[in-house]
Amino acid sequence: MKKVTLVFLLFISFCLLSEVKAQVAEISSPDGKLKLNVFSEEGKAMYSVSFQGETMLDKSPLGLITNESDFSKNLKLINTKKDLISKKYSNEKIKKSDIEYKANTLNVNFMNADQFNIGIEFQVSDNNIAFRYDIPPMKDRFSAVVQSEVTGYRFPAQTTTFLSPMMKPMTGFARTAPSYESGYKADAELGTKADYGYVFPGLFHIGNEGWVLLSETGVNSLYCASHLETTSDKNLYRVAYPDMAENNGFGSSGSAISLPGKTPWRTITIGDSLKPIVETTIPFDVVEPLYEPSQKYQFGRSTWSWILWQDNSMNYDDQSLFIDLASKLGYEFILIDALWDKNIGKDRMKKLIQYAKSKNVGVMLWYNSNGAANDAPMGPRNKMSSSVERKKEMKWLKESGVKGLKVDFFGGDKQETMRLYEDILSDANDFGLTIIFHGATLPRGWEVMYPNYAGSEAVLASEMLYFSEDVRKQEAFFATLHPFIRNTVGSMEFGGTFLNRFLTKSNKDKNKRHTTDGFQLATAVLFQNPIQMFAVMPNNLTDVPKFQLDFMKSIPTLWDETIFIDGYPGKYSVIARRHQDKWYVAGVNAEKTVKKLKINLPMLVNKNLELINDDKNETTFKKSVSVNKKGEFEIEIQPNGGFVLIN
Known part of the structure; x- marks a missing residue:
């Protein structure tokens, strides 16, 4: 038993x-x-x-x-x-x-x-x-x-x-x-x-x-x-x-x-x-496209008056100046921001679009997303929030020659809001329009899922540099975080790279930048978005060094490869990106002392390079350099400064 x-x-x-x-x-x-x-x-x-x-x-x-x-x-x-x-x-x-x-x-x-x-x-x-x-x-x-x-x-x-x-x-x-x-x-x-x-x-x-x-x-x-x-x-x-x-x-x-x-x-x-x-x-x-593109979409660089010239620039003459600026820089787009519907109107906008077309510049227009979801008063309003109005508006946009939209003020993560994002993207594809979202949620695989998607803000972005001294003081700190966090999971429409030393239309008196020109140029590489709204202003054609303008004229927005070089979030960041056969290595420093680094760049051995960097007096310079046979390169990054290496 x-x-x-x-x-x-x-x-x-x-x-x-x-x-x-x-x-x-x-x-x-x-x-x-x-x-x-x-x-x-x-x-x-x-x-x-x-x-x-x-x-x-x-x-x-x-x-x-x-x-x-x-x-x-x-x-x-x-x-x-x-x-x-x-x-x-x-x-x-x-x-x-x-x-x-x-x-x-x-x-x-x-x-x-x-x-x-x-x-x-x-x-x-x-x-x-x-x-x-x-x-x-x-x-x-x-x-x-x-x-x-x-x-x-x-x-x-x-x-x-x-x-x-x-x-x-x-x-x-x-x-x-x-x-x-x-x-x-x-x-x-x-x-x-x-x-x-x-x-x-x-x-x-x-x-x-x-x-x-x-x-x-x-x-x-x-x-x-x-x-x-x-x-x-x-x-x-x-x-x-x-x-x-x-x-x-x-x-x-x-x-x-x-x-x-x-x-x-x-x-x-x-x-x-x-x-x-x-x-x-x-x-x-792990995601797949949700629909076929209705056409081959164009991405690239854009001028943008609002970031420094603000609401008063939403008029026919100022937008003509920024079309001319885009043409001189070789940029693909101009973004015409809020209030264009009131200050320019649809009839004159058609003429402005034709003028931009004659300069080989595509026009993107700003729209308010609401609706009843919030109180944002700027127009155009009530055009994106309902299917009937949205399709009527997009028909006019296509007929007028508009290339894309920046849609703003979403403010929520509910399923109902996700449906609005998707409806805007899907309808826009039917009319051949690219879409950027501003005042929005994090993109979640949308670069693949939606062929005409061209980026989202979803970050403490450039407009707060204009409005807040506290944010200006932390600009370098946040910039060293984005490549490791926000921008590593999705496109980030930051809207920066300021060449004005003062973030005003006059470029004087207030809103002084705490970062160097080298820092600003570096962020054009560090921050990735298929359409970049750069903050280059008409006065920069004559008041910044030619090599800085040349850099901003040649910088791509589409990358074939991205490599981590060095960094620690909140302290410093060095990233390499490749466009076709051309490498850009960019770094920024948020610490209070000079950052001395020996970085490994095996892809740049035996290549002729141009270095843009800052000296201790915050003067940004350009010179020719080379990487040694071991692929090593020594660099010093000034506090609140940055550098770019280009082959």
């Missing part, structure tokens, strides 16, 4: 061990350095991530809650499936034009207490994890509302953060917030709370072990956008959906989804240095 009991107990123990083993799924990146475990613990779906044997995320929750069933608890892992994916694709708008993507895939399925299933699809590439939820029909229910997620990221205790807080809804100019225009705190304490959470992307430093960048991609009209929030566990950050107060309370804070349906991708980029963070293409790797 004792033997039977012992055999039975051993059998039960074996079954329990088998059950535990069955509750764990493992997968690694193709190079084997990045490892992901997915498991069930006390009825909850969890995952953990290590890189080169070091913990990067520890026991982090998975799951979501719908109005039909709860997939956050009482979950049992029922099956798993592994595979691999490999694809090549091209997209001229992002930081690497030709990409080969390889990843190992893991699909896990959990069953909840209602006997409903939920799938989670993981793709693990070198240095990247992307995952999303796959929700099948629930018996006879073919639709649901996803109310919230429990998806989280639990960091080791030594982690510090580089995060930008979400703005309070219905605040800021004309109640247009949130618009992703807050600053950052560098190396902040883990778990530091923000009233409304933090925007994507978020950068985390895991001490000596490495770096983690969190974001999301693949958000379209079928889902809301999300952000990060802190929890009672200071090590744990969680995915949060939009605040109900956004867009004047209109629209749901959750997402209505047709079943079977998939959520957007959550992305995690991991490395023992910042190189994988800067060079990642994961926001674009």
Whole structure:
């Protein structure tokens, strides 16, 4: 009898061990350095991530809650499936034009207490994890509302953060917030709370072990956008959906989804240095184009009067001057900003567009996005917010020869707002118009998803340099952050590179820049957007050195390759970008002392180079230099200064 009991107990123990083993799924990146475990613990779906044997995320929750069933608890892992994916694709708008993507895939399925299933699809590439939820029909229910997620990221205790807080809804100019225009705190304490959470992307430093960048991609009209929030566990950050107060309370804070349906991708980029963070293409790797381009779209550089000449410049004569400026610089576009409808009018605008065409300059026009979502008064208004008016307006725009639009003042991440973004882009494609979004959310894979998409602001951008002395003082600090955070996951329409020493129309008396000319030129390389609104002014044709103008005439906006060279967020940044066979290496320094660096540039060995840099008196100069046979180059960057190397 004792033997039977012992055999039975051993059998039960074996079954329990088998059950535990069955509750764990493992997968690694193709190079084997990045490892992901997915498991069930006390009825909850969890995952953990290590890189080169070091913990990067520890026991982090998975799951979501719908109005039909709860997939956050009482979950049992029922099956798993592994595979691999490999694809090549091209997209001229992002930081690497030709990409080969390889990843190992893991699909896990959990069953909840209602006997409903939920799938989670993981793709693990070198240095990247992307995952999303796959929700099948629930018996006879073919639709649901996803109310919230429990998806989280639990960091080791030594982690510090580089995060930008979400703005309070219905605040800021004309109640247009949130618009992703807050600053950052560098190396902040883990778990530091923000009233409304933090925007994507978020950068985390895991001490000596490495770096983690969190974001999301693949958000379209079928889902809301999300952000990060802190929890009672200071090590744990969680995915949060939009605040109900956004867009004047209109629209749901959750997402209505047709079943079977998939959520957007959550992305995690991991490395023992910042190189994988800067060079990642994961926001674009896991998404696909949503429609075919109606034509071959043009991207490039643009003049822009409003940034320094402001509202008073929205008149026929001043815009003619900036068309002439674009022509002299060889720029592809002029942006004519808010109030053109009132100050110029459609009839005279047609003449202005024809004048620009005679100068080989394309016209882009500003539009207000609302609607009833906020109180922004500038026109044109009520043209982009409804399908009927939008299509009528775009028909006129196409007939008049307009090349694209800059649409402003969105202020929210609800599904209803994501639908407006997509509707504007889709309709614009029908009429051959490119679209830039301003006062907007983070782009989430849109460079690939929407062929006529040409960038978003979603950053504390150049206009705040005009309006705020505090922002001017922090210009270099923020510039050293963007290549590692905001601009690494999506195009960033910053609208900068000022050659005026004073940020005014007169170029004197007030709004003095705290950065050097070398710094300003460097940001034309550091900041990436397929259409760049540069802040070059008509007076710069005669009041800045010729080599600076020559640089601004030749700078591209489309890049075939991007490489991290050196840097630390908030201190300094050095990035290399290639356009065709020409390399640009740019760096800026936010520290209070001269930064002396020895950088490795193997791609520039035996090449003749031109260096633009600043001396200790903040005088910007140009000279010929070379890289030694080892690919090494020594550079000094002045405080609030910058440099550019060009082959």
